[in-house]
Amino acid sequence: MTEPLIFEHSRAGRFARAQAPVVREEVELPADCLRAEPPVLPEVSELQAVRHYTRLSQRNFSIDTHFYPLGSCTMKYNPRACNTLALQPGFRGRHPYAPASHSQGFLACMFELQEMLKGVTGMQAVSLTPMAGAQGELAGVLMIRAYHHARNETHRNEILVPDAAHGTNPATAVMCGMKVVELPTDADGDVDIAALEQAVGPNTAGIMLTNPSTVGVFERKIEQIAKIVHGAGGLLYYDGANLNAILGKVRPGDMGFDVIHMNLHKTFSTPHGGGGPGSGAVGVGARLQPFMPIPVVGREGDRYRWQDEKDLPQSIGRLSGFMGNAGVLLRAYIYMRMLGQEGMRQVGEFATLNANYLAARLKAAGFELAYPRRRASHEFIITLKRMAKDQGVTAMDVAKALLDYGFHAPTTYFPLLVPECLLIEPTETESKEALDGFIDAMCDIMERAVRDAEHLKGAPWTLPVRRLDDVRAARQLDVAWRPGSVDA
Amino acid sequence: MTEPLIFEHSRAGRFARAQAPVVREEVELPADCLRAEPPVLPEVSELQAVRHYTRLSQRNFSIDTHFYPLGSCTMKYNPRACNTLALQPGFRGRHPYAPASHSQGFLACMFELQEMLKGVTGMQAVSLTPMAGAQGELAGVLMIRAYHHARNETHRNEILVPDAAHGTNPATAVMCGMKVVELPTDADGDVDIAALEQAVGPNTAGIMLTNPSTVGVFERKIEQIAKIVHGAGGLLYYDGANLNAILGKVRPGDMGFDVIHMNLHKTFSTPHGGGGPGSGAVGVGARLQPFMPIPVVGREGDRYRWQDEKDLPQSIGRLSGFMGNAGVLLRAYIYMRMLGQEGMRQVGEFATLNANYLAARLKAAGFELAYPRRRASHEFIITLKRMAKDQGVTAMDVAKALLDYGFHAPTTYFPLLVPECLLIEPTETESKEALDGFIDAMCDIMERAVRDAEHLKGAPWTLPVRRLDDVRAARQLDVAWRPGSVDA
Amino acid sequence: MAFIPHTEGDVADMLAAIGAASIGELFDEIPPGLRVDELPGVPEAISEMAITRLMQARAAQDQGALCFIGAGAYEHHIPAAVWEITTRGEYYSAYTPYQAEASQGTLQLIYEYQSMMASLTGLDVSNASLYDGASALAEAALMAVRANRRSKARRILLPRTVPPVYARVAEAIAGTQGIEFCRVDYDTASGTTPVAALAPWENEDVTAVVIPQPTFLGSLEAVDALTDWAHARGALVIAVVNPLSLALLKPPGQWGAAGADIACGEGQPLGVPLSSGGPYFGFMTTRASHVRQMPGRIVGRTVDLDGKPGFTLTLQAREQHIRRSKATSNICTNQGLMVTAATIYMSLLGAEGLARVAASSHANTRRLVDALSALPGVERALSGPCFHESVLRFDRPVGPVLEALATRDVFGGYDLTTDFPELGHALLVCATETKTAEDIAHYAGALADVLKQQKVA
Amino acid sequence: MAFIPHTEGDVADMLAAIGAASIGELFDEIPPGLRVDELPGVPEAISEMAITRLMQARAAQDQGALCFIGAGAYEHHIPAAVWEITTRGEYYSAYTPYQAEASQGTLQLIYEYQSMMASLTGLDVSNASLYDGASALAEAALMAVRANRRSKARRILLPRTVPPVYARVAEAIAGTQGIEFCRVDYDTASGTTPVAALAPWENEDVTAVVIPQPTFLGSLEAVDALTDWAHARGALVIAVVNPLSLALLKPPGQWGAAGADIACGEGQPLGVPLSSGGPYFGFMTTRASHVRQMPGRIVGRTVDLDGKPGFTLTLQAREQHIRRSKATSNICTNQGLMVTAATIYMSLLGAEGLARVAASSHANTRRLVDALSALPGVERALSGPCFHESVLRFDRPVGPVLEALATRDVFGGYDLTTDFPELGHALLVCATETKTAEDIAHYAGALADVLKQQKVA
Numbered sequence A, B: 001m002t003e004p005l006i007f008e009h010s011r012a013g014r015f016a017r018a019q020a021p022v023v024r025e026e027v028e029l030p031a032d033c034l035r036a037e038p039p040v041l042p043e044v045s046e047l048q049a050v051r052h053y054t055r056l057s058q059r060n061f062s063i064d065t066h067f068y069p070l071g072s073c074t075m076k077y078n079p080r081a082c083n084t085l086a087l088q089p090g091f092r093g094r095h096p097y098a099p100a101s102h103s104q105g106f107l108a109c110m111f112e113l114q115e116m117l118k119g120v121t122g123m124q125a126v127s128l129t130p131m132a133g134a135q136g137e138l139a140g141v142l143m144i145r146a147y148h149h150a151r152n153e154t155h156r157n158e159i160l161v162p163d164a165a166h167g168t169n170p171a172t173a174v175m176c177g178m179k180v181v182e183l184p185t186d187a188d189g190d191v192d193i194a195a196l197e198q199a200v201g202p203n204t205a206g207i208m209l210t211n212p213s214t215v216g217v218f219e220r221k222i223e224q225i226a227k228i229v230h231g232a233g234g235l236l237y238y239d240g241a242n243l244n245a246i247l248g249k250v251r252p253g254d255m256g257f258d259v260i261h262m263n264l265h266k267t268f269s270t271p272h273g274g275g276g277p278g279s280g281a282v283g284v285g286a287r288l289q290p291f292m293p294i295p296v297v298g299r300e301g302d303r304y305r306w307q308d309e310k311d312l313p314q315s316i317g318r319l320s321g322f323m324g325n326a327g328v329l330l331r332a333y334i335y336m337r338m339l340g341q342e343g344m345r346q347v348g349e350f351a352t353l354n355a356n357y358l359a360a361r362l363k364a365a366g367f368e369l370a371y372p373r374r375r376a377s378h379e380f381i382i383t384l385k386r387m388a389k390d391q392g393v394t395a396m397d398v399a400k401a402l403l404d405y406g407f408h409a410p411t412t413y414f415p416l417l418v419p420e421c422l423l424i425e426p427t428e429t430e431s432k433e434a435l436d437g438f439i440d441a442m443c444d445i446m447e448r449a450v451r452d453a454e455h456l457k458g459a460p461w462t463l464p465v466r467r468l469d470d471v472r473a474a475r476q477l478d479v480a481w482r483p484g485s486v487d488a
Numbered sequence C, D: 001m002a003f004i005p006h007t008e009g010d011v012a013d014m015l016a017a018i019g020a021a022s023i024g025e026l027f028d029e030i031p032p033g034l035r036v037d038e039l040p041g042v043p044e045a046i047s048e049m050a051i052t053r054l055m056q057a058r059a060a061q062d063q064g065a066l067c068f069i070g071a072g073a074y075e076h077h078i079p080a081a082v083w084e085i086t087t088r089g090e091y092y093s094a095y096t097p098y099q100a101e102a103s104q105g106t107l108q109l110i111y112e113y114q115s116m117m118a119s120l121t122g123l124d125v126s127n128a129s130l131y132d133g134a135s136a137l138a139e140a141a142l143m144a145v146r147a148n149r150r151s152k153a154r155r156i157l158l159p160r161t162v163p164p165v166y167a168r169v170a171e172a173i174a175g176t177q178g179i180e181f182c183r184v185d186y187d188t189a190s191g192t193t194p195v196a197a198l199a200p201w202e203n204e205d206v207t208a209v210v211i212p213q214p215t216f217l218g219s220l221e222a223v224d225a226l227t228d229w230a231h232a233r234g235a236l237v238i239a240v241v242n243p244l245s246l247a248l249l250k251p252p253g254q255w256g257a258a259g260a261d262i263a264c265g266e267g268q269p270l271g272v273p274l275s276s277g278g279p280y281f282g283f284m285t286t287r288a289s290h291v292r293q294m295p296g297r298i299v300g301r302t303v304d305l306d307g308k309p310g311f312t313l314t315l316q317a318r319e320q321h322i323r324r325s326k327a328t329s330n331i332c333t334n335q336g337l338m339v340t341a342a343t344i345y346m347s348l349l350g351a352e353g354l355a356r357v358a359a360s361s362h363a364n365t366r367r368l369v370d371a372l373s374a375l376p377g378v379e380r381a382l383s384g385p386c387f388h389e390s391v392l393r394f395d396r397p398v399g400p401v402l403e404a405l406a407t408r409d410v411f412g413g414y415d416l417t418t419d420f421p422e423l424g425h426a427l428l429v430c431a432t433e434t435k436t437a438e439d440i441a442h443y444a445g446a447l448a449d450v451l452k453q454q455k456v457a
């Protein structure tokens, strides 16, 4: 059954609410400031709204309902305690400008979170303000830029980025006024060192790397890379999207990175919320510490306080209206306290175990690994180019078919350099049974591709809708309902 | 897809919890007190439990997801604020034996709830302790019994009950050591007065009535009935399951009832919870006040306190370990405050409007009303005896077919005196559109009964399971999973 | 109109379809003299915002003390996931699963619950819940009378170590059906029921013997001996147990040579918040042979038309909606949502987790008793082991001590003076796994203070 | 192992399948010198119970004051249903709807959100959210530069009445791309931007003019005149608006003769709790003709293989994962869950409900201003109407007054001294619909007290 739009549940003149003030007070404002017609918002009862959005929710796959091995996204279990505790009235109701005298509870959490993040990354200082990974990248590249500018090396305007990098890396570099220099990846997934040596130069501002990289392997020559880039006067940026793979095992600070972001919504398990909010907290080495985005939390004796432009006059400034996604930070804090040292080490270990098990089993079943000579990190890539060629069944078809088996699809067609690829990240919170179920489904699909390719090309068959027409969506753009628009 | 039992997700030796104490402390107890083998409980991770019970939840129809016109049950919207507020730590964490000095907030709510319930029912006093309607009935009949015993009329051991009464009425009377005398219902759904006059006598303890009755009409001769029963020395018990129909319009106290129960989970919209908890608060007239179940909340000056056996030495006693379903009572209190006087009046009015509209439209569509000459109260009965005879399609088939249309079925086969009946209660929180959708479905089914009766007999077709084998369930009793039991 | 979705146009259309001129007309069968306009004592509506503020203030008013009271309701940590899932609309706003096909979620969950309770108590079958522990005992007594066809006496032996309020509730609910509850004395030194205390009924017709474990006083009964005594005389055994304790203690199904016949009790410790005493839930399990005498809903596993497994209410012929005056009980609405919470709680904790909670509660209570009984004027009242409650004896009346502790935001325990006068100035204390070493030290410090300031009476 | 479900047997089986001897071996490609054992500063694990207790204590520590601060984050009543539904696992634990067929819930909700925001702002199209209001302005500036092909200057006029932090954030984010933000002065008597203040750029190439409504100071700009000024010079208009105010105020799409081109702002007032400043969400709407320049996700309605309507992410060619270095923005993860809350909030309130909240906030702030400015030493600083914030001028420094109020658990407002020194001892106050007459009287009483006790500096 389709669920109508909330606007189709609406009836003019309905007002069945207990949530609004009981009267409409008079407003004394000049007429030319006021709107002539009310906005078109739904006129529904509380029950209708609750029913509609409850029913809609059931049309989602989610970690809480399905195995969700979306590569690069670390879809692991989000402990419910984090939500319950972060939403307590004392936290939920705290105004961002509440005086420090009435904020010590919150500030204590933030300070301790900074400290823990320093510990797990090996960085010197942490700023929590970036609101997602991409904003963390922005902060990082701005800091690199500020560093060079402070040293009067304003000509350094090139950022090196591997061709397999996430799209946010080059997009960010450009937003910071940098030029992007792409680096090729070698056959085993490492950065091509010869090409790197060629690429660095007097204009090198820095390099952006993910390690383990987006092709799912650990960059083995990281120390060599650091030496080359540092030698050329550049700095190293660490994209922390894949930190889950190495948590408690090896730290970006020790690898030679000068600045990193972490995706707290990935490694530290705050929920993904159907597309955010996240947090892209940044960590810095000593050289970049003066440039950190503000505010950060400092401690003086047993009191905590915000540090701002007065404390960090060289800061790249503010990236958000207040201090970033505080509620997300609280969830990360709670999660980290429940894991502790030992728990964090286990995260890296079991994320890696799960990925390598899945890779080994799929390989044994006849799937082609993109980097068969390598260990998987917490994720790995299979390429379906043979299936696409032989049976015309693409990575997209396999992804959609998996939905019918009750599994969310892995990431598809990323990284771009591997054809017909699936990037598979099981995470440490999935059981062996869940992995085995996924393997069975994949084998079934492989067998079906030979026997009944059309079935796969028509998938999914069991979801609320069958495959959607993306081309039409972009060509006949319908991005807002309007009164009178006929419902399809 | 079926969802396995939680036990099938279990693996020996799994312990992936943050919720238990981090160590198992030593226990110094005699060996013969201890169990040899641990109980068989699931060994699953937090994610597995969350995923399993989230997925299971999606296999329910509920008010929050479906129109649920279950007659006699008042399945109306349960405002979410009631839940959120009743679960605040201050309420959730309050121990039942917390001293009164630390209970004034809670007690104030309970006292005011008692007062409001007196106001809407016209009774003299209210005790909140009964934990559901049936326990309210038990309290009521025990009070009637105690009253007669206190007057040395111990021979009064007969309770009159209309044949259409809910099963809890006769069952309760028997639990109180009473004999049940059944009263016939006349062709228009009223109590047969002649039969009543015959039935009353020196042994009459009282009568149990629902008004509007379980056949969905208002008992018009209620004043006459009161006169007859009181004249014979009996008392009148009001089963408040249908209070929603007349809320704010007419009060049981004014009709002559001596004792009533209310189903707070129906009229006052606390959730039904998949089968409770409810609350069966009782109200009494002056004669029965001394016999009320304890505890009740009293006020002295601006302090509240529990009243117990010392205050009410003739009380029938305690019916629960503490004070009944306090959390349910808080929800009812919050709901009543949000409705206020005017809101409560509207409940009765719109519940009645919805039922009469639905009845009129279904009648116009060719369905047979059980009491066509009567106004519907908040619910009404249709009988499908013609369909059963002509097409072999029973009330059960229609109920199951409705599920395929996305509607929960009305109550079936109750009251027993109407053959092939559906008892339909839409409640005031459903919109006209929802009712119209239901009417369309009913018409469709009626038409289909002629065209394709087999389809209806096979319904439901779209739910997680098709029609279940009740006979097998009772014959091959499987009411607990055991390790090693093969999964079907 | 709060929660009522009708527009003016809807009302007009609907009245036209009915053929009525006004909503008022729909009430024309009600004798005019009975109609009311005012509802005295019912205030005007307030918004959700206003009630939120009011209820926040009232909740805050009662909050903040450290609670060492048990006495039948126990403060345990409830994992956040329990109530986040339990209050999902699909569980929260559904009703009794009468339409099995549309209620497989609730039904499967209850089946799982029944399985867990059966294993926890060591018996075969469980119902889907009763109201609470106290009323469950009343139902168990009534059930025992039905099940023990050999006995004519309707006589139930009820030790004084059973929670006093359970005895009162059983009396109130079952007393009018000619059931005689005979109180059995206990040994004030150990707080347990010696087999010798049953001697008066040695040669009587006894329908059932109730055996609590642990007792209301926290002590542990000699359940094997008591069970065997009962069975030797053809009496059934009704176990009243704390389900959490069964993570460690011998399950009723294994008591004595043959095991208890019925187990019941208060389900609250399994994931249900204290919330002023309710809603909790009563549980009941029994042998397969007695299942048709059991009150309450029961869910069974069966198959659908296609042979696919599924779940449905079963043995409904025991219940009031079918059997009416001959039903096993009048219970209808029970405590479904609490069972939902308990099932999720048990799944999250598992056997090992429950055992840790139980062991930690046991250890903390021992620590508490050690700390308090080290104070002058306070001593352990009972010899022998206890589970997670224990009785202390004071050199002065307990009431004023508790009051003084309360002003220091410590709830010191449950005053036993009224129900157990023979124990002297006795206080029942409890420290579950929620109490830290600091909490216990805090209590001891506050008590030392109070005892110093108050004169011995 | 917290949250890690593997049994020992599982680990052995899995290692065997991999062909590795130990989990440690799986890390053998990492240079040995880089491996760590200790994580300094990370404490030992604590249980859910312990963290619960800790976080309850910390939350309680910060609670209990009456808050009259606005300044970009507003305390509104959020209906309970909003977050009970928003935190359902299916919304909460899903991610960006890359697999449209498995994400129709989130996708349809976003489509509904886009529709509501378009109507609220009077523009054609909305994206699915940006990080927050401040960063949304930065993105709007970048977008204006792309969209205004006529302008070569990359010059954006930025009135001082825009929240100061928005200006700083815009500068930090967009400043490195050669965008020149020119600050426009305001009239200190009215707290608004006179058209005359734009005179310096009369004949310059201006890419866009930012117009706040209401201003940071609560005042109302002459939006029509400012908009027309901009359009007359080929500049685009970027409206920075409080979405709640749009229940009453003229929507940006209707400003002046042609309407603003881009509207953006902070979504927090629409059902998002204050929570220390985030997560909130930035919104952005624009004309249909600019949609391809808009940053962020966009959901479109389309049909499936069977012609059934459905929803999917669209125009992805604007985004970083397709366009990489040429994308409209680097944004990826946005603030989806906040949008979920806002959509449910707007559905529950409707246009009339939002208008009541807005009107009530407006009326309460007027009452507050009346009550406070009646005190000696306090006066209204600005002439002209305000929405739901207003500036008061004191006869003494504001800082110490606020500190003294805080000790009385009143947060008196936002100190304007640093950002708006020309206004003197100025305080920005706000009383939303959450404030009662008693609350306002309480503030006035506390302030009277403080003013009496503190000497005028």
Ligand SMILES: Cc1ncc(COP(=O)(O)O)c(C=O)c1O
Binding pocket: A072, A073, A132, A133, A134, A135, A166, A168, A169, A210, A214, A239, A241, A242, A263, A278, A279, A280, D331, D332, D333
């Ligand atoms: C490798 C990589 N880098 C950066 C990002 C961007 O992070 P965010 O989405 O939090 O902005 C992602 C997110 O998917 C990623 O996978």
Ligand SMILES: Cc1ncc(COP(=O)(O)O)c(C=O)c1O
Binding pocket: B072, B073, B132, B133, B134, B135, B166, B168, B169, B210, B214, B239, B241, B242, B263, B278, B279, B280, C331, C332, C333
């Ligand atoms: C008419 C009637 N009376 C009594 C009851 C019993 O109420 P409860 O289920 O709350 O025990 C019901 C419940 O369905 C009912 O409909």
